[in-house]
Amino acid sequence: MFPLVRGQVAGAARWIADQERRRLAWARSEPAPPPLRSAGPRVFGYLAARALPALLGGLVTALLVTGVALAGIVVRSVLAGTMTVPGLLGQVLLGITLLTLNLQGFVTVAGLDRRLARALLESSTREELERRIGELAASRAEVVAAVDVERQRIERDLHDGLQQRLVALGMLLGRARRSPDPERTRALLDQAHADAQRAVEEMREVAWRVYPSALAHSSLDEVLAMVAQRSAVPVRIDLAPHPRPGRPAETALYFVACEAVTNTAKHGAATVITIAVGPNATGVEMVITDDGVGGADPDGSGLHGLARRVAALDGRFEVRSPPGEGTTIRVELPCG
Incomplete structure (x- = not known):
């Protein structure tokens, strides 16, 4: 009582x-x-x-x-x-x-x-220092876990995609070497050449997902335009003048945009995705919306990993995805 x-x-x-x-x-x-x-x-x-x-x-x-x-x-x-x-x-x-x-x-x-x-x-x-130390320790552990998850994803991409293609390429070259027919050999070599080109493209895709090299010499706006070009769903980008964040913040925003676009293309059944980037009181803000079916799980591995990445940079990550009303992802990051 x-x-x-x-x-x-x-x-x-x-x-x-x-x-x-x-x-x-x-x-x-x-x-x-x-x-x-x-x-x-x-x-x-x-x-x-x-x-x-x-x-x-x-x-x-x-x-x-x-x-x-x-x-x-x-x-x-x-x-x-x-x-x-x-x-x-x-x-x-x-x-x-x-x-x-x-x-x-x-x-x-x-x-x-x-x-x-x-x-x-x-x-x-x-008390504030103790709270901050606890947050940093939790963020560090979450970042380590996110890195492990990312490594597992890269291993799956290499094993299920690129490795299989290289094995098939080796088999084609072996058949070309053993073929007594010059025409057949030429056709097999042409097919092997095409497969080698596709393998190079897949390698670039894997490398791009690991880290967007374009950020080294391009702005975030240009990299987001590349993300829009590679998307299966039409992407509309709305950019407002904003201070350029640091490289870690730009990388985090890029990964959030990529994950959101990929999830929407796979599960969202949306007709258009909007990525809006602009300034806020503390730095830069990115809002990603779609008109899909909604119902995204904020605790899923992909979104939860992005939330940990943003939290490690003292940012805010919010997901709103009511069923039938599309999904909205909001990210706020400091520019320092």
Whole structure:
């Protein structure tokens, strides 16, 4: 019984503290802070200390209401002609004094509220460092796992595609060597030459998926145009002027675009894909949308690997894919 009540009280305290933090962030024109993870002593301490600003705020509000009531009485007296000029001047002076006290009171209460919130709700430097270290350790482990998954994918591409083609090429050349018919030999050599060309193309595809060499001498916009050209589904690219991110960020954006286009072509049943790239408050943002069937699994190996790659660069990765409404992938990365 008591643990249940304690849990409910803690949840209510955390919710109230979150609302207060959002209100203060809105007053400072700042983005909404992340929700608190737990209602510890600092949260309860803030709610207890918050009683003082609440009391002062109530007094200031009562003073404001009193001033408004007195102003109404003065206006009514002036209209009725029952107030003398000295009395009117005195009431105006009193009104200005009350208004000044009200403004000063509101500013003081707001400042006290902010200081209490910063002191009792915001993470300390040590806590922030510990949280950051934990995130970096998790990101490092996820990046290692993503690299292993990528290596397995490359091994499958080489084994199932290029290796099989090279084996077939060797068999064609062997048949050409053994053939006594010159015409037959020439036909086999032509076929072997065509297979060798296709093997080279497959090797380029594998190398391109490992790392897009075009990024070394081309911009992200040009590389995305190449991705669009290689797509089986029409791709529309919408580019807005934006600061060029660093090479790791460009590489991450490229892989997100490739994975999204590939998934849509295989499973999305879409007629068009839109890739929009532009600036945001912290760097660059890329939004990929399609008009397919939706239902993409954010926890699938492909999308989850991309999320880990983006998180390792201090970015944000979001997937929205309701069934029947297409898929939207949003990536935000810093430019530094």
